[in-house]
Amino acid sequence: MKIAVLGTRGIPANYGGFETFAEELSARLAARGHDVVVYCRSHHDAGAAASYRGVRRVVLPTVRHKYLDTVVHTLLSAGHAAFRRYDVALFCNAANALFLPLPRVGGARVAINVDGLEWKRRKWGWAGRAFYRISERLACAFSHRVVTDARVIQEHYSRAYGAASEFIPYGAPAEKTATSGALDRFGVEPGGYFLYVGRLEPENNADRVIAAFEKLETDLRLVIVGDAPYAHAFVRRLRQTTDARVVFAGYVHGVAYREMVSHAYACIHATEVGGTHPALLEAMGMGNGVVVSDVPENREVAADTALFFRFQGSPDLLETLRLALRDPEGLRCLAARARDRVHRLYNWEAVTDAYEDLFRRLMAGGAAGS
Numbered sequence: 001m002k003i004a005v006l007g008t009r010g011i012p013a014n015y016g017g018f019e020t021f022a023e024e025l026s027a028r029l030a031a032r033g034h035d036v037v038v039y040c041r042s043h044h045d046a047g048a049a050a051s052y053r054g055v056r057r058v059v060l061p062t063v064r065h066k067y068l069d070t071v072v073h074t075l076l077s078a079g080h081a082a083f084r085r086y087d088v089a090l091f092c093n094a095a096n097a098l099f100l101p102l103p104r105v106g107g108a109r110v111a112i113n114v115d116g117l118e119w120k121r122r123k124w125g126w127a128g129r130a131f132y133r134i135s136e137r138l139a140c141a142f143s144h145r146v147v148t149d150a151r152v153i154q155e156h157y158s159r160a161y162g163a164a165s166e167f168i169p170y171g172a173p174a175e176k177t178a179t180s181g182a183l184d185r186f187g188v189e190p191g192g193y194f195l196y197v198g199r200l201e202p203e204n205n206a207d208r209v210i211a212a213f214e215k216l217e218t219d220l221r222l223v224i225v226g227d228a229p230y231a232h233a234f235v236r237r238l239r240q241t242t243d244a245r246v247v248f249a250g251y252v253h254g255v256a257y258r259e260m261v262s263h264a265y266a267c268i269h270a271t272e273v274g275g276t277h278p279a280l281l282e283a284m285g286m287g288n289g290v291v292v293s294d295v296p297e298n299r300e301v302a303a304d305t306a307l308f309f310r311f312q313g314s315p316d317l318l319e320t321l322r323l324a325l326r327d328p329e330g331l332r333c334l335a336a337r338a339r340d341r342v343h344r345l346y347n348w349e350a351v352t353d354a355y356e357d358l359f360r361r362l363m364a365g366g367a368a369g370s
Contacts, residue, residue: 001359002035004084004103006077007070007092010040010059011052014253016199017170017278018092018115023053024171028352030054037086039077041069070095078102088359091143094118097135100142109362111166112139113147116274116297117156137161144362150275152296166358171348172281173258174339180263182256186223186247193221193247194291194321195264197279198271200228200235205270205293205311207238212317214243218325220265221245225252262286266307266324266331269293270317276301281346284338289331291320301346305338307331 005022013019026036030053037056043064050057058080062073070093078099081089089103094114104110118132139146140157146165148154157163180190194213198204206224213222222243227250228235239248252260261267267283269292280301283290292298294308302308309320324331 001087001363002085003029003037003359004081004086004089004108005036005038005092006081006089006099006103007074007096008038008040009044011038011055011057014044014251018113020278021113021170022092023055024348025352025355026055027053028348029356032352032356034356037084039073039080041073071098074099081108082106087363090147090355090359094132094135094139097138097142100138109144109359110142111145111147111358111362112143113149113168114139114153114157114165115149116153118273145358147358148275150297151300153275166354168351168354168358169346170276170278170281171351172278172285172342172346174285174343174347176262176286177255177258178262179255180259182252182259183263185256186249186260188221188223188247190263191265192219193223193264195223195225195260195267195283195288196270197225197261197267197283198269200224200226200238201231202234203271203273205272207234208311208317209268209270210238210241210243210246212321213246214241215318216321216325219245220325221247223247223249223260223264225249225257225260227251258282258286261288264288265328266291268317268321269298271295271298272311273297281342284335285342285346287335287339289324289335290338291317291324302338303341305334305341307334 005026008018008022011023013023022038026038030036037058040057040059042059042061060076062069074096079102081103082105085106086108089108089110091112100110140161140163147168148165149170154165154167157165196209200206261283266289269280271277272295275297290306292302292306292308294310307320307324309315309317
């Protein structure tokens with residue numbers, strides 16, 4: 001099949017979950033003999049070659065702006081795809097639903113992975129939230145198939161729009177990385193730090209994590225991995241902490257990222273909105289204990305393999321971190337269960353099987369499936 005992936009910043013992955021998804025899925029599809037193209041943004045290009053891991057890259061410009069970056073690039077990408085006669089075009093992010101009809105002009109079958117409920121995020125004003133609400137409806141109207149990566153999101157589309165969607169989970173590695181060279185860069189030792197990974201935006205609650213950690217009696221450190229291109233004031237406020245145990249690592253990718261996750265004492269996952277969060281799955285898959293905010297999406301992923309906390313209610317984050325420190329053996333038992341859960345339910349080969357099957361059904365003129 002001739003397949004295009006649109007709506008991400010591109011590959012190699014150097015930003016977030018959708019970029020990792022685009023790389024892992026497209027590389028595996030290419031290895032199976034498909035002709036795969038990923039559309040990439042010029043300012044995330046980093047001088048990469050015309051192909052990567054067997055996947056062709058089409059690099060197009062965009063407008064570097066909080067509200068325009070994604071939609072302008074996807075508009076250009078979809079316009080380009082309209083004349084390339086792809087068999088299937090896979091869009092990422094419900095915000096791009098408006099452009100689904102363009103590849104269909106060239107005969108492509110079109111699917112969209114809508115991600116989470118973006119309109120719940122605090123970073124969007126009323127206009128942004130309204131745009132995402134409208135985009136969800138357009139995704140149902142303009143695509144041949146909506147893809148959801150969490151049952152919670154699948155139920156939302158069924159309840160809100162009467163739309164059936166294809167449930168295909170996100171994938172994650174299911175093994176630790178033995179090397180630990182990246183730890184020296186940040187002045188930490190294996191097992192000597194809690195790790196927070198996420199985009200530094202209000203709804204991901206890095207500020208609440210830091211506030212709780214500041215009250216924690218421990219010699220362990222807190223490493224914050226991530227940044228945010230359009231939340232400069234919020235990031236500056238985070239960096240004003242006076243706790244010398246807090247380390248801001250910025251963006252970390254590739255082997256260095258896997259090392260940081262593999263050797264943490266535990267990983268803290270504090271998101272309140274979204275679907276399946278890649279950072280949570282990656283921490284679980286690498287056999288790490290996880291401390292997780294108690295919301296339905298996270299419960300669905302972690303089930304009985306995590307320590308859960310609530311921002312409003314009990315146990316709160318500080319209480320849960322103290323429990324993690326008091327009971328390292330219990331944390332290790334949860335971590336072993338978490339790794340097994342990821343291996344069984346969230347492995348990339350099974351995810352690729354599911355997308356390949358969906359694409360074949362779309363080309364055959366249908367989409368009914370699990």
